[in-house]
Amino acid sequence: MEPTATLGAQLYAFVSLFDPFCGPVGVLNLLPEGSLLSCGDTGWGDEVARGFFVTITLALCTLPIGLIIGLFLALAKQTEIRSLRAAADIYTTIFRGLPELLTIFMIYFGLQIAVREVAIALGFERGFDINSFVAGTIALSLVFSAYASEVLSSAFKAIPKGQYEGAHALGLRPGKTMRLVILPQLVRIALPGLGNLWMILIKDTALISVIGLGDTLRQTGIAAKVTKEAFFFYSIACLLFLALAMASSVVFSKIETRVRRSGVSR
Amino acid sequence: MSIANDLIPPQPPPPVEAFRWSGLRILGAVLLGLWIAAGIALVLWLVDAWDIDKVATYGPKFLSGLGVTLTLVAISISLGALLSVPVAFGRMSSNRFLSSIAYGYVYFFRGTPLIAQLFLIYYGFGSFRHELEAVGLWVFFRDAWNCALFAFTLNTAAYQAEILRGAIESVPRGQHEGAAALGLTRFQTFHRIILPQAMIVALRPYGNEIILMIKGSAIVAIVTVFDLMGETRRAYSRTFDFQTYIWAAVFYLIIVETLRNIWEKLEQRLTRHLKR
Numbered sequence: 001m002e003p004t005a006t007l008g009a010q011l012y013a014f015v016s017l018f019d020p021f022c023g024p025v026g027v028l029n030l031l032p033e034g035s036l037l038s039c040g041d042t043g044w045g046d047e048v049a050r051g052f053f054v055t056i057t058l059a060l061c062t063l064p065i066g067l068i069i070g071l072f073l074a075l076a077k078q079t080e081i082r083s084l085r086a087a088a089d090i091y092t093t094i095f096r097g098l099p100e101l102l103t104i105f106m107i108y109f110g111l112q113i114a115v116r117e118v119a120i121a122l123g124f125e126r127g128f129d130i131n132s133f134v135a136g137t138i139a140l141s142l143v144f145s146a147y148a149s150e151v152l153s154s155a156f157k158a159i160p161k162g163q164y165e166g167a168h169a170l171g172l173r174p175g176k177t178m179r180l181v182i183l184p185q186l187v188r189i190a191l192p193g194l195g196n197l198w199m200i201l202i203k204d205t206a207l208i209s210v211i212g213l214g215d216t217l218r219q220t221g222i223a224a225k226v227t228k229e230a231f232f233f234y235s236i237a238c239l240l241f242l243a244l245a246m247a248s249s250v251v252f253s254k255i256e257t258r259v260r261r262s263g264v265s266r
Numbered sequence: 267m268s269i270a271n272d273l274i275p276p277q278p279p280p281p282v283e284a285f286r287w288s289g290l291r292i293l294g295a296v297l298l299g300l301w302i303a304a305g306i307a308l309v310l311w312l313v314d315a316w317d318i319d320k321v322a323t324y325g326p327k328f329l330s331g332l333g334v335t336l337t338l339v340a341i342s343i344s345l346g347a348l349l350s351v352p353v354a355f356g357r358m359s360s361n362r363f364l365s366s367i368a369y370g371y372v373y374f375f376r377g378t379p380l381i382a383q384l385f386l387i388y389y390g391f392g393s394f395r396h397e398l399e400a401v402g403l404w405v406f407f408r409d410a411w412n413c414a415l416f417a418f419t420l421n422t423a424a425y426q427a428e429i430l431r432g433a434i435e436s437v438p439r440g441q442h443e444g445a446a447a448l449g450l451t452r453f454q455t456f457h458r459i460i461l462p463q464a465m466i467v468a469l470r471p472y473g474n475e476i477i478l479m480i481k482g483s484a485i486v487a488i489v490t491v492f493d494l495m496g497e498t499r500r501a502y503s504r505t506f507d508f509q510t511y512i513w514a515a516v517f518y519l520i521i522v523e524t525l526r527n528i529w530e531k532l533e534q535r536l537t538r539h540l541k542r
Contacts, residue, residue, distance in 0.1 A: 076294075084294030090301050097522040098515055099484035101495060106511050113508060199377075206379035210488055217382055224389060231390035238378040238386060245377040 021049035036227060037236070044223040044233070051219030052240050058136055058205045058215065063198065065141040070148025077153045088149065095146035100139070100204050107139040108132065108211045136208035144201055151193035156182075158189050188259050195252040202244050206237075216240050308512065315509050324501045324510070331497030332517060338486065338493060339479045342415055346422035353427035358434070368427070375424035381485045383421055388413040388489045414486040418479065425475050433468035434460060466537055473529035477522055484518075494518070 022039035039045040076088035095103065111130045119128060159182060167177040209218035217237050224233040356368030375383065391398065391407045398404040406412050437460050445455040487496035498514040501507075 079290060079294075081291050081294045083298040084290060087294060087297035087301055090298075093523070094519065097481075097519045099481040099495065099518055101484040101487070102498075102511065102514055102518060105499075106515065109502070109511065110508060203379040206381050207485070209381075217379070217385070221385065221389075229393065231386065231393035234382060234386040234390045237382050238374070241378045241382060242374065 019049065021052070022046045036223075036229060036232065044219075044227070047219050047223060048216070048233075048236060048240075051214055051216040054133075054213065055202070055205050055215045055240075056244070058133065058140070058208060058213070059198075059202050061137050062140040062144055062201060062205075065137065066144030066148055066201075067194075069141060069145035070152055073145060073149030074152035074156060077149065078156050092146045092149055095142045096150075100143055101207050101210065103143055104136065104139040104207055104211060107142070108135040111135055111138075132208065132211045132213040135211060136205070136213055140201065140204055140208070143204065144197060147197050147200070148194065151190050151197060152186065155186050155190035155193070159185055184262075191252070191256055191259060195248075195256075198248060198252070199245055202241065202248065206241070312509060312512065315507070320501075320505060320507065324497070324505075327492075327497045327501065328494065328513065328517065331492055331494040332521075334491065335480065335483055335493040335495075336521075338411075338415060338418065338491075339476070339483050342418035342422055343426075343476055343479055345415075345419040346426050349419065349423035350426035350430055353423060354430040354434070357427060357431050372424045372427055375421050376428070380417070380421050380482050381488070384414060384417040384485060384489060387417045410486070410489045410491045414483075414489065414491055418483065421482075422475065422479055425478075426472070429468050429471040429475065430464070432471075433464035436467050437463045466540070469533050469536065470529075473526070473533075476529075477525055480521060480525070481518070 022045055035043055037043050037045040037048070039049075073088045073091060076084045079085060098106075108130065115128055115130060116126070119126065163181055163185065164177065167181045172180065205215060206217045209215050209221070212218070220233040220237040224230040227233070353368050353371060356364045357372065359365050359368070387407070388410060391413070395404060398407055407416075441459055441463065442455065445459045450458070483493060484495035486493050487499050490496070492500065494514060494517055498510050501510040
């Protein structure tokens with residue numbers, strides 16, 4: 001066995017110690033043996049829990065990528081260079097206007113076609129399969145960044161011009177102005193909007209189940225098909241998403257109070 | 267005190283800064299050039315791949331799919347608007363019971379994905395087939411179109427209720443007090459004073475909600491309703507021609523952009539008395 005594989009297995013074993021569903025202290029272990037949601041081979045608890053972690057992982061992978069692209073788009077919309085602004089606006093118009101599902105399909109099938117063409121051109125016999133997690137992350141990042149750029153650019157507009165002028169008067173270079181003066185204020189202004197986008201992102205991850213990623217919705221869907229208890233399992237899916245939304249809103253209000261503490265009251 | 271003895275002669279305007287290629291300008295030109303190149307390549311490819319047989323076969327289907335999408339969204343937005351009124355008033359009610367029911371409704375439908383709600387209704391209600399048959403509602407819930415309409419109506423009602431509530435609560439207190447001082451009844455106050463001001467606030471969010479519904483309605487394709495997305499998927503599964511998706515994207519972009527522009531014009535016209 002390769003060392004990375006054993007390390008991965010150990011890491012997995014370590015993480016699953018803290019699994020709140022089926023771990024040693026998991027809640028689902030409290031259920032009676034043989035119930036629909038119990039862990040192990042008899043119930044669907046562990047499968048659904050795995051899907052739930054896939055949902056969270058997908059959202060957490062998309063967030064930084066989308067934020068970084070969104071920040072650059074917002075900066076591009078800020079400049080006085082018309083071509084740069086136009087390029088950013090085209091991006092935003094396309095990815096905000098397309099239905100998320102269509103973006104996902106286009107990325108998934110389009111990437112597959114592109115990879116196949118490239119692979120054949122390079123002399124391979126056939127293409128490689130595109131991982132639906134990767135395709136999903138790319139598609140959701142495109143959508144998220146388009147929306148985030150709007151939130152961030154309106155936050156940029158809310159920062160008074162005097163801040164730039166003050167930084168200039170202090171002799172700060174543009175990079176330092178951005179890092180030390182503008183960004184800390186930007187975060188404070190943009191945080192509520194970004195919180196909303198995060199909630200939308202969590203809900204959009206459910207769409208990735210249609211290209212075969214085993215997320216919450218797909219895993220509960222499989223359970224529903226096998227056990228013929230569709231209402232029960234789809235309710236579980238909805239409850240899991242609700243739990244995620246509640247947890248996020250708690251975390252966000254914590255972050256917001258923390259960030260506001262260092263701000264000036266206006 | 268000083269007196270200006272001689273006038274400064276008129277100065278020429280400062281010279282226009284010469285155009286200089288900076289790194290950012292080059293980047294902007296390259297990125298815009300990439301978009302333009304991609305657009306031209308796309309058009310060329312679509313022209314090249316234009317196949318009169320496929321267009322004759324799938325063109326009318328695309329148009330009928332477009333009709334299905336627009337009908338579905340129009341009906342669910344209108345029914346949702348009706349349903350949103352009691353929900354919004356429930357949310358604002360001082361009755362703890364009513365307001366917590368309305369809050370729960372709104373929280374559920376805004377906190378879960380639309381696709382999960384659709385599955386819950388379309389597949390999930392099948393678990394209650396016998397009960398629904400006994401009440402005579404099974405005929406309704408058997409059909410994917412009806413389920414989609416039902417799910418969308420409930421979903422958009424929750425969002426519209428929040429828009430309505432936010433707009434009504436944004437009207438300043440003084441407006442209520444002024445109306446009371448004039449001796450208007452509660453209904454008159456709401457109808458003549460509060461609602462017109464609230465609707466202007468709500469205009470933009472309503473437009474966004476319609477656009478979100480048009481985009482969100484694409485998921486009905488998964489439960490076998492042949493809307494624009496459904497027809498696209500069907501055409502792709504038969505031809506394996508990627509241009510079906512491109513055409514769908516073009517259609518969706520045109521709808522969304524048209525709607526956005528109409529809404530912008532509408533907003534400008536309706537708020538022209540507020541311009542200073």
